[in-house]
Amino acid sequence: MHSDTQTPTWMTEEHQLYAESVRRFLASEYIPHVTRWNDQGYVDPEFWHHAGEAGILGAAIPEEYGGAGAGITFDVVTTYEQALAGDFSWGFVIHTIVVQYVLAYGTTEQKHRWLPQLVSGERISALAMTEPGQGSDLQSVETHAVLEDGVFRVNGSKTFITNGQTANLICLVVKTQRDAGARGVSLLMVETDQVDGFRRGQNLEKIGLKGQDTSELFFDDMLVPEENILGLEPGQGFYQLMNQLPWERLAIGIGALGHMDFALAQTLEYVKERKAFGKTIFEFQNTRFKLAEQKTKLEVTRAFIHHCIELQRDGVLDATTASMAKWWSSQMQCEVIDECLQLFGGYGYMLEYPIARAYADARVQKIYGGTNEIMKELIARSL
Numbered sequence: 001m002h003s004d005t006q007t008p009t010w011m012t013e014e015h016q017l018y019a020e021s022v023r024r025f026l027a028s029e030y031i032p033h034v035t036r037w038n039d040q041g042y043v044d045p046e047f048w049h050h051a052g053e054a055g056i057l058g059a060a061i062p063e064e065y066g067g068a069g070a071g072i073t074f075d076v077v078t079t080y081e082q083a084l085a086g087d088f089s090w091g092f093v094i095h096t097i098v099v100q101y102v103l104a105y106g107t108t109e110q111k112h113r114w115l116p117q118l119v120s121g122e123r124i125s126a127l128a129m130t131e132p133g134q135g136s137d138l139q140s141v142e143t144h145a146v147l148e149d150g151v152f153r154v155n156g157s158k159t160f161i162t163n164g165q166t167a168n169l170i171c172l173v174v175k176t177q178r179d180a181g182a183r184g185v186s187l188l189m190v191e192t193d194q195v196d197g198f199r200r201g202q203n204l205e206k207i208g209l210k211g212q213d214t215s216e217l218f219f220d221d222m223l224v225p226e227e228n229i230l231g232l233e234p235g236q237g238f239y240q241l242m243n244q245l246p247w248e249r250l251a252i253g254i255g256a257l258g259h260m261d262f263a264l265a266q267t268l269e270y271v272k273e274r275k276a277f278g279k280t281i282f283e284f285q286n287t288r289f290k291l292a293e294q295k296t297k298l299e300v301t302r303a304f305i306h307h308c309i310e311l312q313r314d315g316v317l318d319a320t321t322a323s324m325a326k327w328w329s330s331q332m333q334c335e336v337i338d339e340c341l342q343l344f345g346g347y348g349y350m351l352e353y354p355i356a357r358a359y360a361d362a363r364v365q366k367i368y369g370g371t372n373e374i375m376k377e378l379i380a381r382s383l
């Protein structure tokens, strides 16, 4: 994954070649647009088509649904490479999550309906769990779907939804039985171009991830066909979410790793150039010790994340281990980037320098995908 460390055992020659092609794609089709996307607050929908044409959206999707059938470790490569490029505007991780939901729980008909469109970039996906009144406590979602003559009537709202302005296939967490707790939760796939009563709210202003559209969504008597319940069986949503959250949490860890590699590389370049008191910043013992500490944190994190990638590849990554990966790696990411920024002095505070944006972008990693406090709760339950 990174040139100065040993190749992880899960990475084959195909992974290496794939990583090179993803890196080339990002360099030519992604990086040149990042500043504009950060200014406008979203990634051009056409970019998804380019990614589809380059074969990047369908790596983990079986060939019968238009993908490459190469497996989730190829999405690991893209997730890492995007973070290594230092920008999170593109909501690729959400795409991989929704793909995993459809693959795991969709009927054959549903897979044929949605997966080819997700492979081509024709459909941009979102995963809508969080509501204004609840985030961590998933069981208490208020958005509800009532079945009337083969159609669900949906009312409620969501907030903080990644890809919220651009998504046209939303995996929506609803209550199909309001007083049934976890057993009342279902996942409803909303094709936004085919329903009435769906409205997008604001593209929310954030301290970081400026190029990622994070939005409110509103459902006012939105009508969705009954056959859009993922897996066709209502009441399975909570179980489906719990089974797939480990991937989401590991993906955050992989992003943290790539982002730390990015920040450290930026910092090394800077401190070897910048001078104070007649020598480079790198020559001060404090700088060398700080960087030695950050590099160590990074490599320890890398070892654990690679271990988790192998577990995910083998289908045995459990919720506790994934929670450890999420909280630890995001904590390390924020610590490492903070220490790196310090070595830039005042320039580290200037948005012109990528380390400043990295600092702002990193902060949310401790919050979304389940807060780090919730991760510790989940780990503690296993003790």
Ligand SMILES: Cc1cc2nc3c(=O)[nH]c(=O)nc-3n(C[C@H](O)[C@H](O)[C@H](O)COP(=O)(O)OP(=O)(O)OC[C@H]3O[C@@H](n4cnc5c(N)ncnc54)[C@H](O)[C@@H]3O)c2cc1C
Residues within 6 Å of the ligand: 094, 127, 128, 129, 130, 133, 134, 135, 136, 137, 159, 160, 161, 162, 163, 206, 209, 214, 364, 367, 368, 369, 370, 371, 372, 373, 374, 377
């Ligand atoms: C940029 C961004 C993108 C996001 N993308 C998505 C998305 O695509 N889809 C989606 O559904 N959501 C998304 N979210 C929402 C995110 O997952 C939630 O913000 C997060 O789960 C926390 O929920 P909350 O904000 O309601 O905080 P709350 O649940 O209100 O928590 C507030 C504080 O209380 C703490 N807390 C809560 N419960 C406990 C407990 N039991 N023990 C100890 N401490 C506790 C929390 O850790 C936190 O510190 C996104 C958020 C952001 C900021």
